[in-house]
Amino acid sequence: MSVYPWQQNAWQLLQQSRARQSLAHAFIVSGVQGLGLFEFSQQLSAWLLCQQPSQQGACTVCKSCQLWAAQSHPDYRLLEQLTDEKTAKTSQVIKVDQVRQLIDFLNKSAQLNGYRVAVIHRAETLNINAANSLLKTLEEAGSQTAIILLTESPLMLLPTIRSRCQQITFNVPNSAQSEAWLQSQLSSQFDAKLLLALSEGAPLSALALPQTAWFMARQTLLQNILEVIQKKHSALQMSQQWQKQLKAEELLTA
Structure with missing residues (x-):
C-alpha cells in the first residue's frame, strides 16, 4: 500500500x-x-x-x-x-x-x-x-x-x-481528487459526492460511512419516504414501523 x-x-x-x-x-x-x-x-x-x-x-x-x-x-x-x-x-x-x-x-x-x-x-x-x-x-x-x-x-x-x-x-483534499479516489473504492451503488458531503470532505470517513448503522437507517428511511410518495405504503404504516425499529434519537440522526 x-x-x-x-x-x-x-x-x-x-x-x-x-x-x-x-x-x-x-x-x-x-x-x-x-x-x-x-x-x-x-x-x-x-x-x-x-x-x-x-x-x-x-x-x-x-x-x-x-x-x-x-x-x-x-x-x-x-x-x-x-x-x-x-x-x-x-x-x-x-x-x-x-x-x-x-x-x-x-x-x-x-x-x-x-x-x-x-x-x-x-x-x-x-x-x-x-x-x-x-x-x-x-x-x-x-x-x-x-x-x-x-x-x-x-x-x-x-x-x-x-x-x-x-x-x-493534511488538509481536506479538493472535491475532484476526493471524488475520484472514493469512487474507485466504492461499488457503483454509492454516490461519492453525497458520502463526502456527509463526511465533511474527509475521504476515509466517507468510505466507512456506508457500513455505519445510522447511514443504513438513513437509506432505509429515504426509501420508505419514496414508497409513501409513490403510494406503495401509507405514512401511518411507515410511522408505526419506524417507531418499532428505531429510537427517537436515531431517527433524528438519520
Whole structure:
C-alpha cells in the first residue's frame, strides 16, 4: 500500500529530505479525522525501518519489512492511551511513565542497525509531565531516530513540542481528487459526492460511512419516504414501523 493521493506532496518532500540526508528526526502529523494520519505514520515508519527503501516506500521483502508485516519489529514502538484490561476503560491521557519507557527504548541501539521509530497516537493527550519529559529527546534525538506525533488538534500540544518538530499538515483534499479516489473504492451503488458531503470532505470517513448503522437507517428511511410518495405504503404504516425499529434519537440522526 502506498500513501493516499492527498498525502503525495508530503511524501515527496520527505523523500527529497532523506535523499539530501536532511530528514528531520521528529514530526507532527496533523489533520482532521478521516484523512489517514495513522496510515501515513505506518507507511513512514515502515519506509524508515526498511533495509532497501525506494521512493515508493518500504520494499516489503527485506528482514525488517518481514518483521514489520508480522507486527513484531523490535525497533518500532506505538505509544497511546492505555486501556484497563479489567474495566475496558481507556485512560484520558498518556502518562509520564509511558513516555519514560519510550525514551529508554529510543536511547538504545537499534537491533537491526537502522532506525528506531516511535509513533505517538493522539499526542494531544500527553499529560503535562509526559509532554515535558519528551522535550529533551525531541531536541537531542540521534540521526537514526524518528518520533512521529499524530494529532487532530496540534494547537493542544505544548509550543515547546511544536517548535522541535517538522510539521506535516493534511488538509481536506479538493472535491475532484476526493471524488475520484472514493469512487474507485466504492461499488457503483454509492454516490461519492453525497458520502463526502456527509463526511465533511474527509475521504476515509466517507468510505466507512456506508457500513455505519445510522447511514443504513438513513437509506432505509429515504426509501420508505419514496414508497409513501409513490403510494406503495401509507405514512401511518411507515410511522408505526419506524417507531418499532428505531429510537427517537436515531431517527433524528438519520
